[in-house]
Amino acid sequence: MPEPIIYDLSAPGRSGVNLPASDVPPAPLPDELLRGDLPLPEVGELQVVRHFVRLSQLNYAIDTGLYPLGSCTMKYNPKVNEDAARLPGLAQLHPLADPENCQGALMLMHELQSWLGEISGFDAVSLTPAAGAQGEFAGILMIRQYHIDRGEPQRDIILVPDSAHGTNPATVTMAGLRVQQLPANVAGEVDLAALGEACSGENAEHIAGMMMTMPSTLGLFEPNIAQVIELVQSVGGLMYMDGANMNALMAVVKPGELGFDCMHYNLHKTFSTPHGGGGPGSGAVGVNAKLRDYLPGPVVRRDQPLDDAPADNGDAPVPRYDWHMPPKSIGRLKAFAGNFGMHLRAYAYIRAYGGEGLRQVTRYAVLNANYLREKLRGEFTLPYDQTAEGARRYCGHEFVVRGAFDDAPDIHALDISKRLIDYGFHPPTNYFPLIVPEALLIEPTETETKDDLDKLAEALRSIAKEARAEPQLLHDAPTTAPVRRLDEAKAARQLHLCCPSARPGA
């Protein structure tokens, strides 16, 4: 039996809360402005608990198993960080508290800004973006305004590789700029000839910048990154880095030192803040000196006491933290100052690891990915497995396999994914990046053991054999999940987005 909808558990007069009686005299209510019926369910407390617990049991999650969803970095979310997020001085702190009353929170944000800057080699960081996509939006708005302020408003083209996350081109459009897509070369890298063409002639004067993901969405380090950056900047463009794959870069390379002008971080990927079944994320954005005055605000600034003199009692001077709106800021991206609940978890995470610990995070994320890739070699095609010169190459923290077989033409990547559910694993990312037909993008993360990677590899190899021998098993999959494959066409054709009992007069 499927779990009933909450409205089906409702009975008139039942209640799930115990509220206090009013201790003030009642005031007259304005009759002409009052609503009639409020069609919410009426359910007892235990029944609500059981309902949501049973719903939770229909989910697959990191806490229940390996979740190799490429480009999402589904690593362990430390429990101690959840405890921290519920401390009263953090959970019950008002966002419009006067700075004197929230120095702890402001200090935390200031330190996190500076640590993220150190990790990626940027001069300044704003924590306000609520998600990676908002970080991208901030970055492109800053680049746009930078060119306008330099008297070059005609710079309205952002170059985007065809392997990019969909948020990249969507962001460019949202910011009022134009996308020029760049093809990949045979090795899945930026095609330098095509880039050279885009950065030449009349087009060069319109280049506002370029967005790149590093490692690329294929999980590969771009060997020509220095040339790419130099070429774009030589014609006046700025370089934006999509930091979704930062888990492969910590203490390996600092994007700011490579020459990127701007990047966003996904705190919910690299820095372990929980994905929450779809969010909240947190998408801090870092910039070099060119863009620091344009950062979305407010950011936190540390005001040193005058002349740094020791206090009267000889103690070190106490810095004071305050909000600051950068002078040419592109503005506010959301009310208040970002998803602070995610900032504090990322702070605790970085604090637990330290600099060398973060190096280990990246090393093991990359080790796990390369190990799993080797275990699949032979059974699956590994696209872009060699450099343009034919040399062997390693992957970053994730890799792509082709989810199709020449001798099993009816089998698609989706079938493999669905069959993997029957083996007890969450599937990889399907059909992304778009430049690999039937792509399966696999990201194991550093928090998985060798044993579990072996089991995942074994499951995938077994599925590859089933694809030839018993393809129907794949077509019918999953059979062990709470539901079988869904009729998605029906969902879109006959839109049913709201329970009828929630409608007025129901």
Add this chain to the structure above:
Amino acid sequence: MSYIPHTEAETQSMLAQIGVTSFAELFDAVPAGRRFPSLDLPPAMSEMEVAAEMLAISEANDHAGDFTIFRGAGAYHHFIPSVVNHMLLRGEFYTAYTPYQPEISQGTLQATYEYQSMMCALTGMDAANASHYDGATSLAEAVTVALEVSRNRRKKVILSHAIHPQYREVVRTYHQGKDIRIIGDRGRGELVDLIEMLDSNTAMVAVQYPNFFGQVEDLRKLADTVHASGGLLVVVANPLALSLFTPPGEFGADIVVGEGQPLGIPLTFGGPYLGYFAIKQRHVRKIAGRIIGETVDADGKRAYVMTLRPREQDIKRERATSNICTNQGLMALAAAAYLSLMGKNGLRQVGELNYHKAHYAAAQIDRLDGYSVDMTKPFFNEFVVACPRPVAEINAGLLEAGVIGGYDLAQHYYHLPNHMLLCVTECNTRAEIDRLVDSLEGLC
């Protein structure tokens, strides 16, 4: 090493399987001159030390747990039933991601569908999405939808000055790259002044309900006039106020957005919160973000799935109208659990407690020498107090009495010096209100 489970023996055998002898070889494609920088960060900490440090940071803040709080202005201290947090702590919910694989995500999907349904119930609208980042970004996305509905032919967006100042800033941030005009909020205009700005170039008018000053206005005439001019009415509504007041869907709002934080989400210094977004059926395919629909599986069993996917950035790319990907899924779950517990009667009771306590406080303060409260218009749980001194001075005095005072309106409304926006919720007892009133009297 913290959360990395590998033994040394496993590490060596894995390196061998790959065919390398060291980690460094795996990174040979990274430019050599920039490879392997050191990170100047504080040294690693044990779990005990992390917990102690977080506690110390927490204690360095003055918060609603230790102080009596009368500050709202877009973020509210409300009672949250214990069950809500326990549900959020289910690892099956909070360590999952976007339900791309519906067969193993029915928990998130059904809970989100229930959230959408209950937001429709509150707002009186036909459909709600799975959430935006917060109330401000929901409003910014509503502007995009309104422009799209006019096929980008209408270029004027009218915002009431009585919308949260930060929300209006966010709208301007979002749309700075577009050829549109955002007007209406520079003065101190009433609803009738907004009506005068309407013309055939107006894509939408947005108002807040209750407005930023706490007042509840009758918006029927505005709705009719906006529609007569061919534009959309967007209402930014406090969802808790909708437990008492006419839902915007009933008086003709085309889009209702707002901050879902009052529905079971803690203050947390401004986020993560919950941008809700509800719309009338005729515009539903213009909605941005994730949206959950009901369908059946291969056996005909009822099930839920993300639908209308072709609108989204990962499919439509540069032709998408929004780049939103990650939303506030867990916060939508909090709201679903909160509304399920409160139900029809509980939510109404919370709304009434807010209303009566705020009115009691307003009447007491209005009686004080030097203070006055404008009570000519109905209000919900916030009201404006004209004070005898600058608000910062009054708040400093209140803090000494253990009270976090109201929001200083002069920061954003230059015509309101010495005016404070006070908020009273079900969490404030009569004794706390009386202490506030006594303290204010002493600060005259």
